[in-house]
Amino acid sequence: MYKKQTVIILLFLVGLYACKKGLDNPFLGFQKPSNFPEPAYRFSTNEVTKAGFELGRKLFYDPILSHNNTISCASCHISYAAFSHPGHNVSHGIHDRLGTRNSPPIMNLAWSTSFMWDGGIFDLDLQPIAPITNHVEMDDTMANVLNRLRISSVYPPLFEQAFGDRTISGTHFLKALSQFMVMCISSHSKYDSVMRKEGIQFSPIEEAGYALFQQKCASCHQEPLFTNHAFVNNGLPISALNDQGRYGITLDSNHRYQFKVPSLRNIGYTTPYMHDGRFSSVEQVLDFYNSGVQKTPNLASSFNQNGRLGISISAAEKTKLVAFLKTLDDVYFVRDKTLVEP
């Protein structure tokens, strides 16, 4: 009898502990969603820890990274917009200087093999150097930024907690930012729930849109990340700026006017669209693919089939496609409290 009681009490305590653990949301590090492929990021060089992630998160939101303490990463990568810059075709950085390209969302970067619209950066760890040193973004040097962090009262202990070294090396700074960025995982859209068979179904119109999507869009916007990470000229009219995209990186004339295929996840939060933010609605984008594609150099062959430019999308098909694309919005991601300003 006595023994049985003890067992029951012990079980009760274990149960309580388990509950407590659940409430505290223990930090689990990087977890690959079950319907995603293996990530590209080299976690062997940068294991995500709670202290490292929290440090990266703090840095991401801190304008100390800019020359005059006004611009943080989050200035142009806003969490409620899936870390894009809503309403801005191109972004304004320091002193309201304008860039030339649309601020891309930060999500699922652990699966990306290149960064920026032209893919000029091949390593996530090296990515933050570009905006920090860009004249129209944060306009500083890495050395200045690191020095400001080193003389702050806040950061040395945080780097010590994260990396066991309070001297703040450039490597640790970049690794901390990567830890935050790879944790910006969007995998809880309705689409994901349907795919993971979590008891939710597409509505008939979404289902019809999904079938159309697979037929007309999925060769570039491959599931489940909704990008094939390739560079494509999709036939946008060439703007006055004459941005030649990927060509600027590779100097290969076959790459003129190619830009990275963006993911379509969270498309409802990341307006405007295209590398220069020229379209403000998904409907405009679909109209462009139906009737606006131009035969510019290196136009992808998928946009020039049987003598027709673009992809035929009827009005009825457009409605269905839009319904499906809405299932890619991930409200849990854009409201994730662990990713907002600390």
Place this chain on the structure above:
Amino acid sequence: MQRMIVSFLFLIVLFASCKKDSAPSFNAAVKAALTVEFDNIAGSEDLKLNNVFYYLTANGDSIKVSKLKYYVSNFSFTNVDGSLYTIPQDSSYHLIIEGDSSTYEPEFNIPEGEYKAVSFLLGVDSLRNTQDVSKRTGDLDVTDSAKGGDMYWSWNSGYIFYKLEGISPQVAGMMGKSFMYHIGLFGGKTSPTLNNLRKVTLDLTQRGTPKVKAGKETNIHLTVDVLKTFSGTATVKLADNSMVMANPYSATVANNLPGIFSHAHTHN
């Protein structure tokens, strides 16, 4: 008597020095110091940043230089017996910065011996260019603005191998009279691009072979003539090409760059 002792001592010293020169005995198992000096010049003159007078290129262009920096890496030395000694990669990257004399003479530890040639890369090889940020230390630190931070394209991941900036009256561009040559591109990681890495091999037999031996300093003195940036395999006119960065013309300039290096002499 005293005079005799002095003469005797003198003779001994003479003998000792003769012996050293005529029959050096090397122990290849022992490593000794060798420095390679990069002496930046402009034609027949020593290069001075922001010099009062213009330097004249072979094409008749006048230039003043405000910045000269370049990476030399992957050194190897060819022994007179034909064997090759390659410096371990981790200690093989050196950024030479005109105006910072602490960068002019990279030091190496190589097996004792007499060497007939030196080879190095002008630039940073593709492997190191794509390595994890934690391997980019010292001269390769892209977060150190005094070192790699000023020799790195953040928007097109890769080191700048050779950076020459200045002014020339022949330039009439948007940026006034200034010219900027930033030569990089290692061949690309995600897609192939230009490979502007150039290997430099210098024969050391004409102007004194280095005899590397423990207990003494050996120095290979190289001159680096910035004016040869503009001539050699191709004529590079400043009026036509004042800004050469990540563009196709960079390959033309890169082809001239091995020619800027010459062996002047050796201090044994």
